[in-house]
Amino acid sequence: MFRWFENRLDPFPEAEPAQPPKGFFAFCYHFTKGSEKYLIMVAILMALVAITEVWLFGFLGSIVDWLSEQDRANFLANEWIKLTAMSAVVLIGLPTLVWFQSLLMHQTLLGNYPMRIRWLVHRYLLKQSMSYYQDEFPGRVATKLMQTALSVRQVVVSFIEVVNYIGVYFLAMFVLIATADWRLILPLAGWIVIYALLLYVFVPRLGKISQEQADARSIMTGRIVDSYTNIQTVKLFSHGARETSFARDGMDDFLLTVHKQMRLVTLLYGLLYVINCLLLFASAALAIGLWLNEAVSLGAVAVVVGLVLRLFGMSQMVMWQLTQLFEAIGTVQDGIGSIAVSRTVEDKPDALPLQVSKGGIEFDDVNFHYGKASGVMDGLKLNIKPGEKVGIVGRSGAGKSTLVNLLLRFYDVQSGRILIDGQNIADVQQDTLRAHIGMVTQDTSLLHRSVRDNIMYGRPDASEDELLYAARRAHADEFIADLSDHKGRTGYDAHVGERGVKLSGGQRQRIAIARVMLKDAPILILDEATSALDSEVETAIQENLYNLMEGKTVIAIAHRLSTIAAMDRLVIMDQGRVIEQGTHEQLITQDGLYAKLWRRQSGGFLAEDVS
Template sequence: MHDAASPRPAAALFRWFERRLDPYPQVPVTQPPRSLYAFCRHYVRGTEPWLLLMALLSTAIAVTEVSLYAFTGSIVDRLSSHTPATFLAEEGWRFALMAVVVLVVMPGLNLLSSLVIHQTLLGNFPMRIRWRVHRYLLRQSMGYFQDEFAGRIATKLMQTSLAVRETVIKLLDVGNYVVVYFGGALLVAASADWRLMLPFAGWLVAYAALLRYAIPRLNKVAQEQADARSTMTGRIVDSYSNIATVKLFSHSRREEAYARDAMEGFMGTVYRQMRLVTFVNVSNDTLNMLLLFAVAATGIGLWMQEAVSVGAIAVAIAFVLRLMGMSQWIMWELSALFENIGTVQDGIGSIALPATVDDAPDARPLRPVRGEIRFEGVRFHYGRKGGVIEDLDLHIRPGEKVGLVGRSGAGKSTLVNLLLRFYDREGGRILVDGVDIATVTQDSLRAAIGVVTQDTSLLHRSVRENILYGRPDATEAEMVEAARQANAHEFIMQLVDAQGRRGYDAQVGERGVKLSGGQRQRIAIARVLLKNAPILVLDEATSALDSEVEAVIQENLYRLMEGKTVIAIAHRLSTIAAMDRLVGMDQGRIIEQGTHEQLLAAGGLYAHLWQRQSGGFL
């Protein structure tokens, strides 16, 4: 019974310390600072009491260890000044005190320190950082993700969170321990004779010079290595994410070369790092041997002059032997510290970027929407000098169905992206129901807009989770009805994934790779049907479908459009010919507007495009 129950108190103790720090703090999402200290301080908040306790325990352990060495020296001297008969009678109380320190105090301090570090900090601390960084990155602008590999961003998140933890803990735990321990060693040596301290002081100066030379170089190569590692990972993930394209074009060898180029860059930093490591190892061993010789020679010389006792020499040599082991450990702890500092600095460059599209400080949720949309003098250039959208004015009435027409690059999708605030316009205003969208929260704005795009991206989750993304609180019946309306229910019921999950529980693969383009599109349409937003954006919504399926879904889309404001983009003009109004765009400007019949009669851009699609081009 005792054996079976004995793990329970230990498990309860572990759990108590594991729950002292919340790994998922619900703090406001703010941009991290750009400087190293402020960045680390930003992510340390809420962890301070446990970091302080760790530092105090580290100090107590160092002081206790130094006192043990000092006591060992005094034992040698007291043994030589007593007979076996008188030793215990006069020195027994010292032994009893030291027994308490060795058997109770030291194990207790080490246990508490280990619980604080391993149970409270090492797991929870980096998870707090990952959680907060992830929440911030989820709110980053679309341009941020278009400029970076997804794998590279994820690598930076993981590397930086661990590096912040290691930087803070090594400074407060290891750094504190080393300073207190070495300071105590110097004091103990000096208390016997100040000359016995000189070899230690000389070693310290030489050791500090070695650190000063090696650490900045290790730091620099660590920064380069962190960047090279994330680039290497990003290229590999890019190949895997686009494996269908790689295979279609038979470019396995090209991808090998693309990855190898990044691997070669990474290996270059590894080789430079290892050369420094060899130099540091040899230099450190040489310094340690010189210290051992100098302390032994100085101690024996002072003993021959009767300036120090045998116990003092024993303590000094014991300190040397301890420092010989510690110096290597200190070197690599400091190297790791600066390597982590380099990784944090590298991560700051990717993580602590301001969002180019952000909610105004006084942004309010968008009230229930009727669906009136106004573009007033809107300008947007993607940061270039040439215009993409130039002084554009467009009024869409509530419930009106508008089709945007134009050649590729005319600005149709850009106009939709500005309405969704994926980018902020550079001039003019965009109003929904008379409210400037720059003054409302992005989440409430996008909640009022349903979007079906040409490039349908599904989450690597079940069909059910993908459809319910449109409205997570929808019932099973509502979800199935949305799938039926999108003509998706029948094929969904036939799905089986590699783990044997069926129907709505089947996983769709990364970006929905296990489904055909038409199947992905129908699930995306079901998702938007379920969302049932008052404004609907269709950006080439049926382009991935065959004619028979398109005809069925087109009917359902018309039903979905009832009572909604609709903006539809389609290169296949037959899909938008029945819209209330067609708007022709060219080079970011509106050049014609009207119904299908009116624009055909006008003989402009729309008429030209219609003629090409209805037979002229073919």
């Protein structure tokens, strides 16, 4: 039974997630699509339960009147039909309604509904542009995702409970009391006016503080995660105390919002209890007075007092629900700012898969400026022939990394075109573009998974033999066999830690090289690919890298010029433009910037200052 209800709502819809709208109600509705019918069913069941519960209080009044007016000997004979019907409602009808409502709420909605939101938001954020992640803490993004999913659920469910259940309950209560005597509703009407005034004064303030609290919580979490992510740097500079202070500042800011919230909550609950006691006193006194004047029956007094006592608990529940509702509203509004962000790099609606037959690359009058006033790329023109091995040389800031980022389409050019085999990369699907490019970077980051998972990331459908062959070619098998983790996993099953922290820089680099070797893409980018390796290992891997380059178009960036001097062509960049190109020998003969860089190398690395 439980599983049947749990399977009613798919937590992982396959539809491609679209950008969420930035309006609050539109945002909540966007993530409610697919769940509407179950929410409507829950709302209807809640309304039926509320009406039934109020009706029970009315029936309680009838029982009191019967007991006070009828003879014990004839009571059951006179009222057995009504008592039997009420027994059926109490023993069968109401429990059935509550069970069904509970199954829909707890099995169908409360787990699956926020998971749908997490799933859709995560998939949307995975395709966010690189610039998005350069402006955000990873921990902050993850916190926003988790908080917002739960808060959207809280907003929708609380809204149904408060507006539907409470609204129906209050309306039914008014009608029931008014049927006894209209004067009995006067204390309740006065109470509702004061209660609404309390909500008007306190709830928006609580909502505002809750929004501040949500932001402070995400900042606090982001600071803590940042310390853990960069724990090696923290320990290297002996800044444990500094990180503690940094985290405490975030915790203090968060605690300030908590204290402000709790002060309002204390005032609110204190005042609420005062008006509840006044309502109980006024309702009971008025009902007894009307009974003494024979205006109402004894049963009516019992109904009024019973409903007011029920209202004691309900009013606090409503206030709590509204407080949580506005807290959730604040969290959702805060999350919208991080989630409902348009992608700066989007596939066109009619984008086709990239088809690479040869691997020729052309930068055609490319201009790009990262949003700055002056250009980083200024009319770049570069043609790389299919299968050509090109080394990119230039001082820091010359535009080498930008060239690679634009080729991978992490950013879109301001003007001009980048072509691969004559296809404008702005017109093709991003995933297929990057699937045809293999890249080894200087700053190698591994996934917090097994060695096998990290290497197979290059080609998940590769066989075990292909995996082992790639590891051997990268000379990674030499150390993988000796690896183990804290759970006793060894070799290729050992986990490498976050960002590969459990491995040395050279070991991480060799796994990264194995990953790219396994991918075997027709275009290869090497960005200081062997910089983290010692000379002996570099020499051994270099031969395999040359084998890997066979038949591929290669772009290699290196500060150590000796590693790329044997390329087919060297391209020297400065201020986003190509200023020299040719073979190593040709460029030395020209005695231009490259020749100066070659002469000024210190220990084989490119000097930054050649002025």
